[in-house]
Amino acid sequence: MSMINYASREINCKIVYYGPGLGGKTTNLEYIYNKVMPDTRGKLISLATETERTLFFDFLPVDLGMIRGFRVRFHLYTVPGQVYYNASRKLILKGVDGVVFVADSQMERMDANVESMHNLYENLAEYGYDLRRIPFVVQYNKRDLPNAAPVEELEGALNPDRVSCYEAVAVRGIGVFDTLKAVSKLVIKALG
Amino acid sequence: MNVTCPRCRTVFRVDPAKVPAGGVRARCAICGNPFQVGLAAPAPAMEPATVAAPAPAAAPPPIVEAPPALAPTAARPADASALPAAAPPPAPPPAPAGAARPAFAQTDPDARARRLARALVSDLVTYQPDLQGRGLREGRLKELFWQEIKKSWQEYVRQVGLEKAQKTPYFRDALNEILAKGQKVF
Numbered sequence: 001m002s003m004i005n006y007a008s009r010e011i012n013c014k015i016v017y018y019g020p021g022l023g024g025k026t027t028n029l030e031y032i033y034n035k036v037m038p039d040t041r042g043k044l045i046s047l048a049t050e051t052e053r054t055l056f057f058d059f060l061p062v063d064l065g066m067i068r069g070f071r072v073r074f075h076l077y078t079v080p081g082q083v084y085y086n087a088s089r090k091l092i093l094k095g096v097d098g099v100v101f102v103a104d105s106q107m108e109r110m111d112a113n114v115e116s117m118h119n120l121y122e123n124l125a126e127y128g129y130d131l132r133r134i135p136f137v138v139q140y141n142k143r144d145l146p147n148a149a150p151v152e153e154l155e156g157a158l159n160p161d162r163v164s165c166y167e168a169v170a171v172r173g174i175g176v177f178d179t180l181k182a183v184s185k186l187v188i189k190a191l192g
Numbered sequence: 193m194n195v196t197c198p199r200c201r202t203v204f205r206v207d208p209a210k211v212p213a214g215g216v217r218a219r220c221a222i223c224g225n226p227f228q229v230g231l232a233a234p235a236p237a238m239e240p241a242t243v244a245a246p247a248p249a250a251a252p253p254p255i256v257e258a259p260p261a262l263a264p265t266a267a268r269p270a271d272a273s274a275l276p277a278a279a280p281p282p283a284p285p286p287a288p289a290g291a292a293r294p295a296f297a298q299t300d301p302d303a304r305a306r307r308l309a310r311a312l313v314s315d316l317v318t319y320q321p322d323l324q325g326r327g328l329r330e331g332r333l334k335e336l337f338w339q340e341i342k343k344s345w346q347e348y349v350r351q352v353g354l355e356k357a358q359k360t361p362y363f364r365d366a367l368n369e370i371l372a373k374g375q376k377v378f
Binding site: 020021022082083084107108109110111112114115116117118120121131149150152153156157160 | 200202203204205221222296299304307308310311312314315317318319343344347370
């Protein structure tokens with residue numbers, strides 16, 4: 001949950017990008033990192049595992065204004081997506097304030113998407129969180145690929161509660177900031 | 193062509209070129225229901241989507257419950273209906289009307305095991321597509337993926353338990369369908 005730093009007068013919020021391996025979580029984060037103003041962001045930290053990286057950085061959006069005299073700093077994380085790296089995923093979810101599920105739109109990754117979503121619910125439940133009660137948005141990435149499943153199909157399989165969803169082509173930046181803005185708004189709202 | 197799953201009514205786009213003249217058996221990627229695409233045998237008996245009898249409130253709609261078949265866009269030999277009789281999971285109760293949505297984190301154990309197997313094998317292919325191509329070309333899939341398969345199997349056993357892992361065909365089926373692209377290699 002959000003941490004308040006009275007010294008710097010900042011509220012720190014943690015947003016985790018979750019989803020199956022190679023679905024575009026890292027691409028989202030790298031795109032955001034490269035677009036936010038250098039003087040408002042921290043370092044991009046990469047925690048390398050055997051085959052996948054966990055990325056992390058924090059930034060202070062300049063256009064967000066103040067909340068009761070405090071600025072809001074977002075800490076963005078990715079998780080390793082491959083099924084067998086669950087220990088890392090669970091650890092990263094601890095204290096989460098908002099979640100972005102980055103689904104891989106390719107038909108062939110449907111099972112991996114569904115498994116990852118189940119895994120997200122399960123891991124959050126172990127911390128006592130309910131995904132239906134925390135800021136959560138879904139991004140359907142790789143919409144430009146010819147084997148992308150129709151959005152209705154993805155919605156039916158992955159988004160039973162019909163939270164906000166965004167189509168994206170993260171390698172080109174399409175939909176990346178729409179997704180981030182949406183989850184940020186929900187996080188800010190939850191703070192209030 | 194558009195194909196509609198008779199149970200959950202999801203509409204899929206299917207490349208007609210991939211459907212053999214005699215039709216093909218497919219598995220709905222959403223609800224797992226097996227059904228016929230194109231000509232050939234009449235569709236197998238399946239629960240209607242709107243069953244009046246109420247299911248238990250906590251019963252999740254099945255994500256997958258049928259013996260392994262294929263995703264709607266994949267091709268499969270016409271004799272695919274002759275699926276192995278090895279321990280097909282019992283058909284779960286039909287989803288109550290209007291509840292055709294996945295109940296996350298509360299799934300039927302067989303559906304969960306099957307989905308997990310497919311996700312694990314899908315990861316293998318996603319991370320090493322070149323190796324898959326080479327393995328298929330050279331007939332060395334088993335050899336080239338041995339370590340990765342072992343690692344995935346261990347994770348599978350850890351999550352579903354040794355008994356279910358050994359008594360059900362899900363992992364092997366996933367290897368054949370996804371890694372071996374429908375060939376019976378494993």
